[in-house]
Amino acid sequence: xxxxxxxxxxxxxxxxxxxxxxxxxxxxxxxxxxxxxxxxxxxxxxxxxxxxxxxxxxxxxxxxxxxxxxxxxxxxxxxxxxxxxxxxxxxxxxxxxxxxxxxxxxxxxxxxxxxxxxxxxxxxxxxxxxxxxxx
Numbered sequence: 651x652x653x654x655x656x657x658x659x660x661x662x663x664x665x666x667x668x669x670x671x672x673x674x675x676x677x678x679x680x681x682x683x684x685x686x687x688x689x690x691x692x693x694x695x696x697x698x699x700x701x702x703x704x705x706x707x708x709x710x711x712x713x714x715x716x717x718x719x720x721x722x723x724x725x726x727x728x729x730x731x732x733x734x735x736x737x738x739x740x741x742x743x744x745x746x747x748x749x750x751x752x753x754x755x756x757x758x759x760x761x762x763x764x765x766x767x768x769x770x771x772x773x774x775x776x777x778x779x780x781x782x783x784x785x
Contacts, residue, residue: 664705664706665707677727684735696738700743702743710752713748724749728745729767729773732744741775742775746776747776747777750763
């Protein structure tokens with residue numbers, strides 16, 4: 651059991667190119683503890699581990715500037731990070747949902763990715779999102 655710390659500083663405003671870069675670096679280290687992020691870095695990035703367009707964290711928009719391999723790497727990172735990093739639990743706000751949607755729209759969604767996601771996550775919203783929100 652771990653005890654988390656509270657940081658009184660407000661989260662960084664929006665999804666910055668530097669945050670995306672740091673997340674891509676972490677995505678290249680899926681086999682390392684905490685994906686190569688120290689506790690402070692993981693805590694700093696936790697606010698952008700959710701898709702919240704109204705708060706300036708729009709993963710669908712950010713995905714447009716990324717390649718297919720980068721999107722797949724981020725899908726894998728966010729899938730694993732929800733259960734591995736405190737504060738990264740996103741449920742139906744998971745970046746996996748808009749990232750996967752962009753891959754599907756491009757026709758580049760790997761056939762085995764849904765099975766991989768479901769094998770590595772207990773988030774029932776992945777990869778398609780909240781069905782009730784789409785009705």
